[in-house]
Amino acid sequence: MSTAFEPLAAGSLRLRNRIVMAPMTRSRADGTLPTxxxxxxxxxxxxxxxIVTEGIQPSAVGQGYPSTPGLxxxxxxxxxxxxxxxxHAAGGTVVAQLMHTGRIGHPANTEAAGHGALTPVxxxxxxxxxxxxxPTGLQDHVDPDELTEDQIAGTIGDFAAAARLAITAGFDGVExxxxxxxxxxQFLATNANLRTDDWGGSPANRIRFTLEVARAVAGAIGADRTGIRLSPANGLGDTVEDHVALYPLLVAELDTLGLAYLHLVEAGDPSMTPxxxxxxxxxLILNPAHAGLADHPTRVGLVADGTADAVSFARLFISNPDLVTRLAAGAPLAEPDLGKAYGGDHRGYTDYPTLAAQPVA
Incomplete structure (x- = not known):
């Protein structure tokens, strides 16, 4: 029986423990540059x-939100x-999450980033x-352009190129x-993908884009340095799926590629996890469907009982930079100030203290 505090090999990735920092958009890039x-x-x-980084767009048109970084x-x-x-100087392992937001974008955001007012795809x-x-507040989503066959091929190539650049930048891999x-x-979803060609229609066709992106990235940098994140039925981005039929098919096909890991977001339908x-x-890295922060520390038990090989945390890593130490010691956990989650300066970003740095009462 393994515990969450033991090392883990995931492909060529060497994890010092089985507690993963989940990807979180923080919208603090300088244009599209990390600072x-x-x-x-x-x-x-x-x-x-x-550490799985915040979503990093593999192309200019792949940007969704303000002040997000590119690669x-x-x-x-x-x-x-x-x-x-x-x-790496601090002893960590880090992968770049490659995130093309597709139709969840806005021309105002790419224009603010200096790439022109690009229509989402x-x-x-x-x-x-x-x-x-x-940059000027909430706006309605816009009508996206439907990707052509050539643009689909180009987008797949963008993912592979970004993966190569990630390795050049020193990342240990990509998600x-x-x-x-x-x-x-969106390609998986029945309401966002209305195509009648080989990229839409049946579940076998709708999983094709995801599979081709995974194959291209694995071919570019090695399957042993490539992970993928999936979220069956969570409905985000106005997505509707036939998830019970689709995801077992998709995961079985992905399994043949020998990827480093699958990062599963459980919140949509926890019955899909087993x-x-x-x-x-x-x-398998699991982001479990625990509703409240007070329940999140119980995630570590999901490694011991074999539900997952590792578990990921998001918000608790914002406010507890030493989260692993705190979980191992059963120490108090700080709650994040979500009013400072997106944008801004160092406040609510790099100023959360470690347990060791807090004054003794």
Missing amino acids: SDTATYYAQRAGAGL HTAEQVEAWGAVTRAV GPSAVRARGQIFT IHGANGYLLH VLRRAWSGT
């Missing part, structure tokens, strides 16, 4: 067995290099319900974002 504060933020959390220019590679060096020209943050209503998830666990022969 010195970004390096400090991740280095402070290098006690995690694995498609030389300047971005150089800036991320400072981040990976800081994490998606599997079909279907607008998502809801609104998105922009493909196939979850939470973004582009890969089903997908059986379909996946590799390392």
Whole structure:
């Protein structure tokens, strides 16, 4: 029986423990560049067995939100290099999450980033319900452009190119974002993907884009350095799925690629977890469906009982840079100030103290 505090090998990734820092958008990039504060933020959390960065767009049109970083220019590679060096100096392991947001974007956000007012793209020209943050406040989603066959091939190539740049920047690997209503998830969804060609229709066709992205990234940097994140039925980004039929098929196909890990977001339908666990022969990182922060520390028990090989935490890593130490000691956990979660300066970002740094009462 393993515990969450024991090392784990996931492909070529070597995790000092089985507690993972989940990806979290923080909207603190300088344009599309990570900053010195970004390096400090991740280095402070290098006690995690694995850090998965915030979503990083593999192309200009892949940007969804304001002030999110990219990985498609030389300047971005150089800036991320400072981040990976800081994490490695602190003994950490870090992968870049590649996130193309697809139709969940807005021309105002790419314009503010200096790339022009780009129209978001998606599997079909279907607008998502809801609104998105922009530099001038919340705005309705816009009608996306439907990707052509050539553009689909180009987008797959963008993921592979970004993965290569991630390795050049010093990352230990990449995580493909196939979850939470973004582009890969949109291809999986029955309401966002209305295509009648080989990229839409049946579950076998709708999983094709995700599989091709995974194959391309694995071919670019090695399957042993490639993970993928999925979120069956969580509904984010206005997605609707036939998830009971689709995800076992998708995971079984992904399993043949020999990827480093599957990062499963459980919140949509927890009953899928054991089903997908059986379909996946590799390392499973689980982001469990615990509703409240008070319940989150119980996640570590899911490693001991074999539910998952590792577990991920998000919000608790914001406010507890030494989360692993605190969980191991059963120490009090600080709650994050979510009013400072997105944008801003170092406050609510790099100024949360460790337990050791707190004054003794």
